[in-house]
Amino acid sequence: MNMQNLMAQAQRMQREITQKKEELEQMKFTGKSEWVEVTYNGAKELQDIKIIKEGTIDEDDKDILTDMIIIATKDAYIQINKAMTEKLGPYAGALDGLM
Numbered sequence: 191m192n193m194q195n196l197m198a199q200a201q202r203m204q205r206e207i208t209q210k211k212e213e214l215e216q217m218k219f220t221g222k223s224e225w226v227e228v229t230y231n232g233a234k235e236l237q238d239i240k241i242i243k244e245g246t247i248d249e250d251d252k253d254i255l256t257d258m259i260i261i262a263t264k265d266a267y268i269q270i271n272k273a274m275t276e277k278l279g280p281y282a283g284a285l286d287g288l289m
Contacts, residue, residue, distance in 0.1 A: 203281075210277050217273060221266025225258040230266045233272065 214232035221228045225243035232237055
């Protein structure tokens with residue numbers, strides 16, 4: 191393969207990765223726990239937090255609420271990482287530090 195073909199292939203691959211990354215960034219991911227829903231975009235930016243627990247949250251529930259936010263956030267991140275792997279396929283490992 192000559193250098194010109196190699197460069198064209200690399201540019202095509204870069205365009206494909208950029209397009210797939212932009213598509214991923216536009217997607218929304220909702221993580222849930224028993225008390226909380228969090229929504230992130232594919233760039234892992236927090237978009238929304240909703241407290242879905244019925245009733246009031248008293249002083250003793252603050253630690254539980256914190257745990258519920260963490261659980262919901264981890265759920266959203268798992269979804270984002272799965273979508274990134276599916277969308278970017280073989281490129282995902284090379285982009286870990288960039289996203």
